[in-house]
Amino acid sequence: MDLIPSFSVDHTRIVPGIFESRVDIMDGAAITTYDVRLKRPNKEPAVAPAAMHTMEHVIATYLRNHPCWKDRLVYWGPMGCLTGFYIIIKGRIPASELYPVMLEAFRYMRDFEGEVPGATPENCGNYLMHDLPMAKWEAARYVEYLETADLNRIFEYPKAERLKLEPDMEFFDS
16 A cells, blocks of 8 residues: 555654645645644654643634634644644645744643643543643743744655664664
């Protein structure tokens, strides 16, 4: 079988950022999936599952209530590898145009106080698996990165140059 687009990217070269992952045409309309990458895959620890779950709830609620984005948002959710999120929107825009709303959403997460939205047995399939303090810490780290990042670097997805680690390559090198 062919590799799906998100597996054809060289994960040894990905840095945190916001990348267009794929564009699908459905009934003549573009549906675009973006990779909102918080961590360098295989080089730094992934986000803890409970923190990722909390960020999913808080940021999804924020985006689904955002006056400019709520009608364009199809999906917001974590990557299985826990190094980032996927956001799927109606239409197609350059990844750089998501920068302001992602910065806004992660600042909201960083500063969030109160009960995690939807974290009840009636609303969530694993309502006990949340970690608000760690989610806020991860969001603060990502906000700092986005605010200081080289904006020429964080919107361009690297293409696959090799699909596996070299045998002598250290897994967690710096």
